Amino acid sequence: MSKEADLRESLCRLGASLFARGYSVGSAGNISVRLDDGYLMTPTNSSLGSLDPASLSKLAPDWSHVSGDKPTKEVFLHRAVLTARAEAGAVVHLHSTHATAISCLASPGDTAPIPPLTPYFVMRVGRSLPVVRYWRPGDARMEPEIHAAALTARAMLLANHGPVVSGKSLIDAVYAAEELEESARLALMLRGMGARGLTEAEVEDLLGTFG
Structure with missing residues (x-):
């Protein structure tokens, strides 16, 4: 199987897994590789x-x-995202419930709407999670x-819309999107309860060890 054929199969398989677990509904969400x-x-x-592997859209390097x-x-x-991040191999955009809820609560311009509660949030998502102001879906001005x-x-x-997550590979992007959703769910569960987040030193240790 060629590399492209394998990616087509993987994209459809992972998309089906996300859908089956409620990370997207209807025709919401999209993925690129x-x-x-x-x-x-x-x-x-x-x-x-x-998704059908043979029907996936293929775009040229100029995006045509x-x-x-x-x-x-x-x-x-x-x-x-892919032009901004040369190391990124895939992007996952979902309307997953808890991450979208955070996007409705957070202020545009916020860079940490979810605190670093767990090591895997830092390892997969990173230190920063910027909130981009609301635009109508499909509005290219964003x-x-x-x-x-x-x-x-x-x-x-994306404010009042949902998460956009990149990764070095397709599986990395999917894992990060899943971790973001679970971290959002955890953050909402713990709101107002005085949960202990990771310290700056602990965050730095994770980033220094795992990148």
Whole structure:
């Protein structure tokens, strides 16, 4: 199996897993993967639960549509992150419930709407989680702000919309998106309870050890 064929199968399998566990509903959410000769992306109005490897959208290095179904209307979102982060191999955008709830509570411009409560949040998501101000879904005018946020952060929250997470590989991006959702759920559970977060020294130790 070629590398691209393997990525097509993996994208559909992981998308179905996210959908089955409620990380996306209906046709919400989209995923992209960097290829040697362009990008793979989930099609517009498609469900992560029923993706077809042969129908995935393929885009050229200049982001023009090459083959497969028409890509998601949020191509610009993936372009913003993947051009900002040369090391990123994939981007996952979900409407997962708890992360989206945090995106409704946090103020645009906030860079730490979820405290570092667990080591795996720091290891997979990082120190910074910027909140990008609200734009209508599909509004390409948000691209510069997403790009700016991605220059310093692996993940972000779109205000009143949901999380956008990148990773070195597709599986890394999916794991990070899952960790972000669980960390958001934990943060909401512990609101007002005086939970002990990780100290700055503990965060630095994690970042220095795991990157």
